[in-house]
Every structure is written in structure tokens, then in C-alpha cells.
Amino acid sequence: MNRSVLKSRECVMGEGGTPSRLRRLNSADVLAALYARGPRTLSEVSEATGLSRPTVEDVVDDFVGRRVVRELPPEPGGAGRPARRFRFAADEGFVAGVDIGVHTILVMLADLEGEVRHVLRTEVSPSQDAGGRLSATRRTLERCLASSGVPAGRLRAVGIGTPGVVRDGTVTLCTVLPGWTGLNLPRALGAVAENVVVGNVVVGNDANLATVAEHWRGAARHVSDAVCLLAGNRIAAGILIGGRLHRGHRGGASELGLLPVLRWEGAPDRLLAAVPSAGDLASVFAAARGGEPEAVAAVETFTDDLATGAAALLLAVDPALVVVGGGLSRAGDLIITGLRERLSSLCPHTPEIVAGALGDEAVATGAVRIALERATEPLFPSGLPI
Secondary structure (H helix, E strand, C coil): CHHHHHHHHHHHHCCCCCCHHHHHHHHHHHHHHCCCCCEEHHHHHHHCCCCCCCHHHHHHHHHHHHEEEEECCCCCCCCCCCCCEEEEEEHHCCCEEEECCCCHHHHHHECCCCCEEEEEEEECCCCHHHHHHHHHHHHHHHHHHHHHCCCHHHHEEEEEEEECEECCCCCEECCCCCCCCCCHHHHHHHHHHHCCCHHHHHEEEEHHHHHHHHHCCCCCCCCCEEEEEECCCCEEEEEEEEECCCCCCCCCCCHHHHHHHHHHHHHHHHHCCCCCCCCHHHHHHHHHHHHCCHHHHHHHHHHHHHHHHHHHHHHHHHHCCCEEECHHHHCCHHHHHHHHHHHHHHHHHHHEEEECCHHHHHHHHHHHHHHHHHHCCCCCCCCCCC
């Protein structure tokens, strides 16, 4: 802990602060030093926090009693009394990240440090109604828990990624999922899924959550200003400014697909329709990579459509990085190279353009992140220390 933090602790006591408040601050520092940082001894936690060793020991023992922190067996060997080692008890609870897509529902189960334990996918029809899609989500969540051996009662929070504009858990506008507009997802999921507490369900736009994920664990970890293009069975985008997701006043920031002139809406469908012999988008890109003229032309048109909207975002935001994520990020150079060429002719300054690191798991990974934040709010009121 630096001197300014220590000084602020002195002010807490000097300006009418209470010992209980000081203890809460100390507890938060100790837990932050243990969270997602592997086993640490009392001396190591003391050094990391600037707190005295007796204070650290007192706080840690309290956390052990509450099953928030776990004491590990002493390391073998060495002379003298072995140092006590502790780590955050990440497996005392779990969170689920859910990506509710047009064709697929993906559930990712993780412990309280975000370590992924199990991933499960379920295919759904694009025409599936809202009730059927929610039921499929419940079944996939239950099967994921059962396959991992995690009791449903240990599920602390659920994060959901969905297409559309999201505000306070409600999808205020969605053009791709039937019956989805106006749906309050926490209430709707809580109504069909047992052991899901409505207050512990958090919802975000899928492209926004993919952006969160790429900044957390993917290709945008090293930047604070980025645009993430989610390219799969639809095209969407998320914006990162100053290391924070930009949602907009009503949650509709970067919904460029609503502008027909940009041709994002339906672009993947047009790409597939242009190559009738291909059964899916992956086959279109495989044919283009093999030099098939029809597929090459279709991919070029698709890249033109992608670049038009991307250029509008670049000119508005001026990011350091563009991440092309989602299922089509696996197309790699076919999209990245073409997008780079087109943007260089549309924008005065072209940032680095890279493929996303998380593929089609980006949305679910971002959903895990917001679920972790909800599940650990009582422990980290200032936010996750990662």
C-alpha cells in the first residue's frame, strides 16, 4: 500500500471514522491481495497491503471462519515452522455466463475467480419464440451445472448476453429474436429456472459483453480505447473508452445495425446466399480461401459492408485498436486484411486491427465477468480487484 493510502486511513480515524470502518477497509485490502493471485503467506499479504502482520492475521482468520478464504496445508520441506499460506476460496460459489444467440445458447460456468469449469452449447432455431428460447436456456444451464457436478444452490449469479438494446435488464429493442423486445430477462429467466434469484441475474448487450471480455482476457487487454466488432450470424459493435464500456444514455450506443444505409443488418445472410453451394458461413470462407471466384466476391462485398460501419465508429471514437470478434473472427486474414485496406481509404488514421482472442465464447466470457461483479459485490464494493 502506498503512502497516500496509508494517509487516507489515518484520516478515516482522524475525521470521526470508526474502528469498524477501518476494519472494513483493511479487510477489503487483504481480500484483494488474495483474490486471483494464488496462495500467499501472511508476510506476503502484509507487504502487499502495507498492513501489519498481526492485523493481516486477524483479518485472514476471520475470513477463514466465514469460508471466504481457505488455509492451505504447509509446504513440505524447509527448516523451522512453515509459513501459513492462504488463498481466496473461489470454489465456495460459482457464476454462469449465458450467451443467448440467434442460433445457439452457450452457457459458461466459472468459479468466483473466473476460472472456467464447464461450457455447454445448445442449438436453437432462429424462429424459436421467446418462451421456447428461455426454456432452452434453462435446460442448458441445468445441464451445465449437472455436467460439472456443481449443485444449483451454489450458483451465486448469472450474467446474460443478448442481442438488442438493454436497459436495467429489459430488452427495449431487438430485431433478431422473435418476441424479445420488451422482455425483462431477470424476471423471465427467474420464472422458468429453479434456484435462479432474479436479483442475481444481470443482463448486457452481446457486443458490449464481447468488448468487456476482450478487454478482460482477450486481444484488447493492453489498450483503454477500442472498438470491438462482433461478426457472426449478425454484425454488432461495442466501444471501450478510457478502459470503460460506453453504453450510452439508454444503452443503445454503437447500434449501427439499425441504420439500413450501413448494410450491417442482414450482411451475414447475404454472404451465405451469394454462395448457394456453401452450407454455412465457415464453408463460404473456406471456398474464398481456396480461390473460388463466387466466394471471393461475396467475402469482398461482406467486408465492404463491415468497413462502412466500422469507419463511422473509428471517426467518432478514434480508438487505439479494432478487435474483430465473434464466430467469423476465425476467418482471420480474409476479413482482417480486407478490413484494414478499406479502412485505410476511409479514415485518415487507421488503428491496429486484430482478430479477437475469444472467438464465439467472447459474449459468454463477458457475461461471466458481469456475473462475478454481482456475486462479489458484498466482498468488493469498489469492484473486482482484477
